[in-house]
Every structure is written in C-alpha cells, then in structure tokens.
Amino acid sequence: MSKLRVNAFTLSIDGFGAGPDQDLKEPLGVGGEALHTWMFGTRTFRNMSGEDDGTTDTDDAFVTRSFENVGAWIMGRNMFGPIRGPWPDDTWKGWWGDNPPYHVPVFVLTHHPRDAIVMEGGTTFHFVTDGIHSALEKAKAAADGKDVRLGGGVATIRQYLQEKLIDDMHLAISPMLLGSGENLFAGIDMVKLGYRCSEQVATPKAMHVTIDRD
Structure with a gap:
C-alpha cells in the first residue's frame, strides 16, 4: 500500500x-544551508x-533509502521557488536546472494555477490549487502503488502532520542551533497524533531519527 x-x-x-x-x-533561509552538511x-x-x-x-545509507520505492513527490510552493503571489510568467522552473533529481511526477501546492512543466529525466511538475x-x-494515483515522498518545506509538512496523513518520517538532526526560522513541531502534539520514535x-x-504512526 502506498505510504x-x-x-x-x-x-x-x-x-x-x-x-x-x-x-x-x-533559499533555505539564513544559516539553513549548513543544516545539510551531513x-x-x-x-x-x-x-x-x-x-x-x-x-x-x-549518512549515505539514509540518503539512498530516501529515494527507494518513490513514485511521486509533493512539495510546497516555497520549496519549488521564491516567487510569491500569481505567477508572473513561465520562466521559473525550480532550483534544479533542466534535469531535476526527482525523475517522477511532482505535485506542487499553490493557490495560483499554472500549467504542468515537463522537465528532462522524467520529472513533471503539476500545480495543485485545491489543497x-x-x-x-x-x-x-501517479505513484501507481509506490510511495509518495513529501519534500517540504516546513509549513507543508506541518499541514500533513496535523491531518495525520504522514505514515513515517526520517529526520536528520544537525548539531547546530538556528535560533529562529521555521519550526517543524511548534504547537503540534506528536504523541496525541499517534506518532512514536522507532529508530x-x-x-x-x-x-538520524525515524518516526512512525501507530
């Protein structure tokens, strides 16, 4: 069953x-890029x-695992790019160049309609305006039995968490403090939502921490 x-x-x-x-x-906010040194x-x-x-x-094993059995992605508009409001034109096609690393359909959450973008390597960005x-x-449906990977950003993951729609999470806790920015768990009671740490x-x-839902 797709997760x-x-x-x-x-x-x-x-x-x-x-x-x-x-x-x-x-793109990851001030200091945000350093989180991903691992x-x-x-x-x-x-x-x-x-x-x-x-x-x-x-560390490499966890990165490899993250791409296994993935048939589609979901991401928020902030992860797709820095543009806000109505799309001014069709110029912006993501941060990743002509051949993004996804190689499967990617569904981008937005309030503003836009035609799908077909990229090299099997990636197609679809823009979803109805939630x-x-x-x-x-x-x-696009994953056809494989899993769906939720890429982020923070606000998007929080929405899916609050609806108890995420089946499992792998989080990498970087040994640094940011002090401000986008906090993933602020105001969310993960225990009441049925999540537990399994690894x-x-x-x-x-x-590296794995969190599952009971």
Missing part, C-alpha cells in the same frame, strides 16, 4: 527546518550532482 513519507528532512537542534529571511540568495559529502548526493565520489557511510488532500490523492542512529554529522 506518504518524509525522508532526509533536516532540523536544527532547536527544531528549525529552515532559517529566517528565505529569498533567492538564501548530506553533501555522501556518494548518493554527489552522484546527483554529476560527481562520482563521496562517502558510503551511514493537501487533493495533492495526496493525485500523487498516490535512532548517530553519526558524527547528524542524529
């Missing part, structure tokens, strides 16, 4: 998944960037 998963989503020790003041120059040197990540080196350690449930329904693995650069 809705969060994988390789990085938080600071104080719970922030992105720093403050996100914009074109700081991932940047892994072989899986380096291969996505066209390199043929990188580590094959525990998170509709996006999930469309993504599961934890420490590496020099991150604490």
Whole structure:
C-alpha cells in the first residue's frame, strides 16, 4: 500500500527546518544551508550532482533509502521557488536546472494555477490549487502503488502532520542551533497524533531519527 513519507528532512537542534529571511540568495533561509552538511559529502548526493565520489557511510545509507520505492513527490510552493503571489510568467522552473533529481511526477501546492512543466529525466511538475488532500490523492494515483515522498518545506509538512496523513518520517538532526526560522513541531502534539520514535542512529554529522504512526 502506498505510504506518504518524509525522508532526509533536516532540523536544527532547536527544531528549525529552515532559517529566517528565505529569498533567492538564501533559499533555505539564513544559516539553513549548513543544516545539510551531513548530506553533501555522501556518494548518493554527489552522484546527483554529476560527481562520482563521496562517502558510503551511514549518512549515505539514509540518503539512498530516501529515494527507494518513490513514485511521486509533493512539495510546497516555497520549496519549488521564491516567487510569491500569481505567477508572473513561465520562466521559473525550480532550483534544479533542466534535469531535476526527482525523475517522477511532482505535485506542487499553490493557490495560483499554472500549467504542468515537463522537465528532462522524467520529472513533471503539476500545480495543485485545491489543497493537501487533493495533492495526496493525485500523487498516490501517479505513484501507481509506490510511495509518495513529501519534500517540504516546513509549513507543508506541518499541514500533513496535523491531518495525520504522514505514515513515517526520517529526520536528520544537525548539531547546530538556528535560533529562529521555521519550526517543524511548534504547537503540534506528536504523541496525541499517534506518532512514536522507532529508530535512532548517530553519526558524527547528524542524529538520524525515524518516526512512525501507530
């Protein structure tokens, strides 16, 4: 049965998944890029960037797992790009160039309609204007029995958590403090929602935590 998963989503020790003041120059907010240091040197990540080196350690294993059995993605508009309000034109096609790393249909949550964008490598961005449930329904249909990966950002994950729609989450806790930004769990009672920690693995650069729903 198709699951809705969060994988390789990085938080600071104080719970922030992105720093403050996100914009074109700081897509993850001020200080946010440093959260992902644990991932940047892994072989899986380096291969996505066209390199043929990188580590094959525990961090790499978690990155590899994050792409297994994924048939579609969901992401919020903030993750897709820095543009707000109505789309001014069709110029912006994401942060990832002509061949994004998804290679499956991606459903982008937005309040403003836009035609689908077909990219190289099998990625097609579909823009969903009628809410998170509709996006999930469309993504599961496109996944054809495989899982749906929820990419973020923080606000999008929070919406799906509050509706108890996420089946499991892998979070990488980076050993740094951000102090401000977008906090993933603020005001959300994960225990009452039926979630529990099922796995934890420490590496020099991150604490990997898996959370499941009963």
